[in-house]
Amino acid sequence: xxxxxxxxxxxxxxxxxxxxxxxxxxxxxxxxxxxxxxxxxxxxxxxxxxxxxxxxxxxxxxxxxxxxxxxxxxxxxxxxxxxxxxxxxxxxxxxxxxxxxxxxxxxxxxxxxxxxxxxxxxxxxxxxxxxxxxxxxxxxxxxxxxxxxxxxxxxxxxxxxxxxxxxxxxxxxxxxxxxxxxxxxxxxxxxxxxxxxxxxxxxxxxxxxxxxxxxxxxxxxxxxxxxxxxxxxxxxxxxxxxxxxxxxxxxxxxxxxxxxxxxxxxxxxxxxxxxxxxxxxxxxxxxxxxxxxxxxxxxxxxxxxxxxxxxxxxxxxxxxxxxxxxxxxxxxxxxxxxxxxxxxxxxxxxxxxxxxxxxxxxxxxxxxxxxxxxxxxxxxxxxxxxxxxxxxxxxxxxxx
Ligand code: LMR
Numbered sequence: 001x002x003x004x005x006x007x008x009x010x011x012x013x014x015x016x017x018x019x020x021x022x023x024x025x026x027x028x029x030x031x032x033x034x035x036x037x038x039x040x041x042x043x044x045x046x047x048x049x050x051x052x053x054x055x056x057x058x059x060x061x062x063x064x065x066x067x068x069x070x071x072x073x074x075x076x077x078x079x080x081x082x083x084x085x086x087x088x089x090x091x092x093x094x095x096x097x098x099x100x101x102x103x104x105x106x107x108x109x110x111x112x113x114x115x116x117x118x119x120x121x122x123x124x125x126x127x128x129x130x131x132x133x134x135x136x137x138x139x140x141x142x143x144x145x146x147x148x149x150x151x152x153x154x155x156x157x158x159x160x161x162x163x164x165x166x167x168x169x170x171x172x173x174x175x176x177x178x179x180x181x182x183x184x185x186x187x188x189x190x191x192x193x194x195x196x197x198x199x200x201x202x203x204x205x206x207x208x209x210x211x212x213x214x215x216x217x218x219x220x221x222x223x224x225x226x227x228x229x230x231x232x233x234x235x236x237x238x239x240x241x242x243x244x245x246x247x248x249x250x251x252x253x254x255x256x257x258x259x260x261x262x263x264x265x266x267x268x269x270x271x272x273x274x275x276x277x278x279x280x281x282x283x284x285x286x287x288x289x290x291x292x293x294x295x296x297x298x299x300x301x302x303x304x305x306x307x308x309x310x311x312x313x314x315x316x317x318x319x320x321x322x323x324x325x326x327x328x329x330x331x332x333x334x335x336x337x338x339x340x341x342x343x344x345x346x347x348x349x350x351x352x353x354x355x356x357x358x359x360x361x362x363x364x365x366x367x368x369x370x371x372x373x374x375x376x377x378x379x380x381x382x383x384x385x386x387x388x389x390x391x392x393x394x395x396x397x398x399x400x
Contacts, residue, residue: 016370028368029386031377034349039383046251048308052298069278071100072293078300079259090234094267097274100288103258104214104245111241112141113280123174131184156342158188167201175208181226182215182348185376195229209240217249217313219347239264255292323382330391359397367393
């Protein structure tokens, strides 16, 4: 039945982890997947997550029963609060329906399925460039994918005029997928002033915003700051979807812990949309895994653990920032051709280095430094033990 099936290339991000693990070179470096690493380059279980795990495991009457289709309430309620804010009007007015989902990708896909059934446009616009999976997730739900201008490769910064032009030129009522903060892969976000203009332009064309928030806490180290764009749009009266992941900010990658929030301007429409989305979820995953949601829900609902988590976010984002400076300073000191300030100006977990595709191939094959084909590095993969090796290798490759 499948003789004529076509070959596909390996996943451009996840395959880097496979190659890295199979490599036995002593100084190999993993700058591929967006996953936090500690100062020794190791995956890290947040201490606050360990504490919450203990509470969850020892909870009297604990069992492995199914969660409701909507998910673990303590988790979805807490998730909505950190996204929309403690005093959020839209939450207090019952305009948001929150459904647990399978981390970021599952939330995007669930939102895509809901929109494909109930929204009146099949045009969806994603940033150019964006996280590779956006293409596959939305085309799987029958969307016509367009790209909006985002990155200026010459200035290595946001192409704001291009972004506005794309919004104006898109067919009215298109879905716009917006990175809430810490844009993947560029590490460049609009400023507050720019978000206000983007909101005006999106409103004028009656586009529908679909926020992807995978890195809350990593852009500025502060959950409230990082939710700025989402809260701005919510306060402006937009109807929107928000896909929220706890993979990076709680380090719950493999536990697939996420939430989809549906905001409409009518309480009853919100409830009906939520129920329809639950039906989509039931048809695809039935009910979500409970372990990660119980951990996250425990952290979000305990003032003490929540405070500790916020401190840990500062620590993680602070270490990434320190590594940005370490890399930039070394490249400058070595006299590596080009300007490297963008490494410290970009935010979040990634730096879009501008290293060309052929040079990426040399770094991977000759130096065993694993980074994405588009020149994106996960700065969290850098540490004091490998920073000199990485800087020297980039220098050698670019200077020759
Ligand atoms: C990334 O961009 O590296 C992460 O979002 C992990 C993934 O699933 O691609």
